Amino acid sequence: xxxxxxxxxxxxxxxxxxxxxxxxxxxxxxxxxxxxxxxxxxxxxxxxxxxxxxxxxxxxxxxxxxxxxxxxxxxxxxxxxxxxxxxxxxxxxxxxxxxxxxxxxxxxxxxxxxxxxxxxxxxxxxxxxxxxxxxxxxxxxxxxxxxxxxxxxxxxxxxxxxxxxxxxxxxxxxxxxxxxxxxxxxxxxxxxxxxxxxxxxxxxxxxxxxxxxxxxxxxxxxxxxxxxxxxxxxxxxxxxxxxxxxxxxxxxxxxxxxxxxxxxxxxxxxxxxxxxxxxxxxxxxxxxxxxxxxxxxxxxxxxxxxxxxxxxxxxxxxxxxxxxxxxxxxxxxxxxxxxxxxxxxxxxxxxxxxxxxxxxxxxxxxxxxxxxxxxxxxxxxxxxxxxxxxxxxxxxxxxxxxxxxxxxxxxxxxxxxxxxxxxxxxxxxxxxxxxxxxxxxxxxxxxxxxxxxxxxxxxxxxxxxxxxxxxxxxxxxxxxxxxxxxxxxxxxxxxxxxxxxxxxxxxxxxxxxxxxxxxxxxxxxxxxx
Numbered sequence: 001x002x003x004x005x006x007x008x009x010x011x012x013x014x015x016x017x018x019x020x021x022x023x024x025x026x027x028x029x030x031x032x033x034x035x036x037x038x039x040x041x042x043x044x045x046x047x048x049x050x051x052x053x054x055x056x057x058x059x060x061x062x063x064x065x066x067x068x069x070x071x072x073x074x075x076x077x078x079x080x081x082x083x084x085x086x087x088x089x090x091x092x093x094x095x096x097x098x099x100x101x102x103x104x105x106x107x108x109x110x111x112x113x114x115x116x117x118x119x120x121x122x123x124x125x126x127x128x129x130x131x132x133x134x135x136x137x138x139x140x141x142x143x144x145x146x147x148x149x150x151x152x153x154x155x156x157x158x159x160x161x162x163x164x165x166x167x168x169x170x171x172x173x174x175x176x177x178x179x180x181x182x183x184x185x186x187x188x189x190x191x192x193x194x195x196x197x198x199x200x201x202x203x204x205x206x207x208x209x210x211x212x213x214x215x216x217x218x219x220x221x222x223x224x225x226x227x228x229x230x231x232x233x234x235x236x237x238x239x240x241x242x243x244x245x246x247x248x249x250x251x252x253x254x255x256x257x258x259x260x261x262x263x264x265x266x267x268x269x270x271x272x273x274x275x276x277x278x279x280x281x282x283x284x285x286x287x288x289x290x291x292x293x294x295x296x297x298x299x300x301x302x303x304x305x306x307x308x309x310x311x312x313x314x315x316x317x318x319x320x321x322x323x324x325x326x327x328x329x330x331x332x333x334x335x336x337x338x339x340x341x342x343x344x345x346x347x348x349x350x351x352x353x354x355x356x357x358x359x360x361x362x363x364x365x366x367x368x369x370x371x372x373x374x375x376x377x378x379x380x381x382x383x384x385x386x387x388x389x390x391x392x393x394x395x396x397x398x399x400x401x402x403x404x405x406x407x408x409x410x411x412x413x414x415x416x417x418x419x420x421x422x423x424x425x426x427x428x429x430x431x432x433x434x435x436x437x438x439x440x441x442x443x444x445x446x447x448x449x450x451x452x453x454x455x456x457x458x459x460x461x462x463x464x465x466x467x468x469x470x471x472x473x474x475x476x477x478x479x480x481x482x483x484x485x486x487x488x489x490x491x492x493x494x495x496x497x498x499x500x501x502x503x504x505x506x507x508x509x510x511x512x513x514x515x516x517x518x519x520x521x522x523x524x525x526x527x528x529x
Contacts, residue, residue, distance in 0.1 A: 039197030056267030063435025102135035169515035274343035283321030
């Protein structure tokens with residue numbers, strides 16, 4: 001923690017300038033900057049945040065496998081919950097440094113010595129609001145990954161705090177909601193948020209307010225099993241103004257120009273690594289095919305999802321997925337050759353140079369509102385429809401009458417029953433590529449039922465069923481969290497040790513549940529408060 005605080009002090013001189021030159025003309029020599037504007041900090045922080053979270057490491061080898069969207073084609077140890085400690089250390093630090101930039105934007109728009117100059121790049125309060133919203137979005141990813149983490153005392157090196165305490169999630173989530181409310185109250189929709197540098201909403205203050213309110217709904221639904229006020233939080237957000245269509249959703253669109261392509265693309269085609277394929281459990285879900293190895297039923301057997309051909313590509317005319325969690329020594333060439341190979345000839349849209357990665361979408365909000373209103377049919381169908389339209393738009397496909405007819409048929413097939421399972425399963429299908437959010441929703445709801453658990457069978461090799469065997473203890477389920485990085489034990493020992501002492505068994509493990517995860521063996525799908 002001391003490390004990222006020190007780095008934070010150096011940001012005015014060096015952070016993120018070079019990586020963002022193609023996104024914004026700085027009109028300065030980037031090698032000798034005397035000052036860094038808030039708009040430049042915003043551009044760099046937005047891009048780095050998305051680079052770190054949507055890449056082939058944090059997502060590809062962690063969040064997407066945990067959500068069972070992706071399997072690794074070669075070295076499957078991470079799919080089986082054996083993380084690389086160096087990677088864990090690096091990403092914890094990277095994400096905090098990026099969050100520190102948002103805190104710095106807030107400071108530059110607050111301090112009397114700098115707020116006047118900062119105002120040349122947009123309304124001070126609007127800039128503070130945007131920085132808060134993005135910082136909170138990022139810190140939710142951090143908290144949902146590791147659990148209790150530093151926040152209330154983080155980013156305060158100038159106040160003499162070098163060893164910030166770890167805040168527990170029952171404190172963090174209410175604080176996130178409180179800060180979102182503060183950000184929403186600051187927004188002046190009659191003025192730009194930023195005159196330049198904003199690659200998500202181009203400075204549109206109204207869009208930022210809608211995003212903040214929609215994000216508040218995400219926080220509220222995460223608390224639905226533990227906080228009886230969760231519906232009130234959503235009602236407040238809806239009254240203040242949430243997303244109303246796909247046009248409002250928060251997306252970061254990458255560039256086709258090097259070096260600013262999407263990091264999924266770079267992982268494949270710049271680094272030259274054919275490391276990932278879509279999983280068999282997820283592909284079977286999209287195909288409407290049950291898991292016969294484990295006797296698991298599909299909510300809509302025989303129904304092919306219209307997003308299947310967008311999410312992945314066929315091989316030999318068939319849509320197949322890679323077995324999930326198969327040991328590396330069982331991942332033979334013949335098994336890899338049966339699964340889709342996205343490198344180099346036929347990548348799906350998720351590997352486009354300019355793929356747009358989401359912070360939050362309208363479809364996700366629709367599923368939240370369906371749950372809020374007791375599994376409302378109209379919000380559920382709106383979620384399914386807007387999800388299909390969202391993915392068609394990302395793929396550059398024309399949503400013509402044939403597409404609408406296919407969607408209508410699909411809606412008729414999946415709309416007969418609207419309940420906790422169907423809403424959560426459709427939400428899971430929509431959240432493809434948002435690994436942390438999908439993994440978090442599984443931990444909250446226990447759905448979808450198609451998720452492969454430790455001890456269940458993943459494939460048949462040589463006529464024998466092969467079980468999914470994790471390399472770390474997860475107590476028979478998906479990981480409940482990621483272990484704290486070992487660097488914290490020396491950089492912030494008091495906070496680190498105090499946080500671990502509160503975990504199950506007092507150990508730094510994968511199975512200690514989050515505050516909002518109240519599932520049990522006896523109650524795998526707890527009801528809302």
